[in-house]
Amino acid sequence: MVKLLLWRHAKSDWDTPELDDHERSLNKRGRRDREIMARYIENNFTPTLVICSTARRTRETVVTLCNHDIITYSSDLYQAMHTDLLNIAKHNGGDHDCLLLVAHNPGMEMFAGRMAQTSPEIAERFAMKYPTCSVACIDWDCDWADISFDNGGVIDYENPSRLIGQE
DSSP: OEEEEEEEOOOBOOSOTTSOGGGOOBOHHHHHHHHHHHHHHHHHOOOSEEEEESSHHHHHHHTTSSOGGGEEEEGGGTTOOHHHHHHHHHHHOTTOSEEEEEEOTTHHHHHHHHHGGGOHHHHHHGGGOOOTTOEEEEEESSOGGGOOTTSEEEEEEEOHHHHHHHO
16 A cells, blocks of 8 residues: 655745746745644644645755655656656655645546545535645555556645645
């Protein structure tokens, strides 16, 4: 059994529209939300490998995790679509039980939304889209090499707004 966490980067700053998209940093809300979601991840999951997009906003999101030794960076996650994300997980999962990808929409939303169809309650939450800093946990009862969109499902999904509402 393997688990994949999909963590969309926190809210980015658009105050400098001429700035290259890859170089946008987090805004105030994004800095608050990343702390909330890092605590959520660390309290509920044990990723042993984190692969993060090289974009500044994803690097600023993931830095809040306690164990920096398990974080690697890949430009393949920048603008990756859902099929790319699946292949990245398949090829990097190795002996890891839990892998965390930190990346961008629309790929994250497409991946999680497709996998959420196995759970009506979670699928209903996806009607609200996949806001910044959201985390979905997808579970498969197989090895990484055998994961697909047809044999796993979202078992957990949270976003900062829901967690703040529960505090």
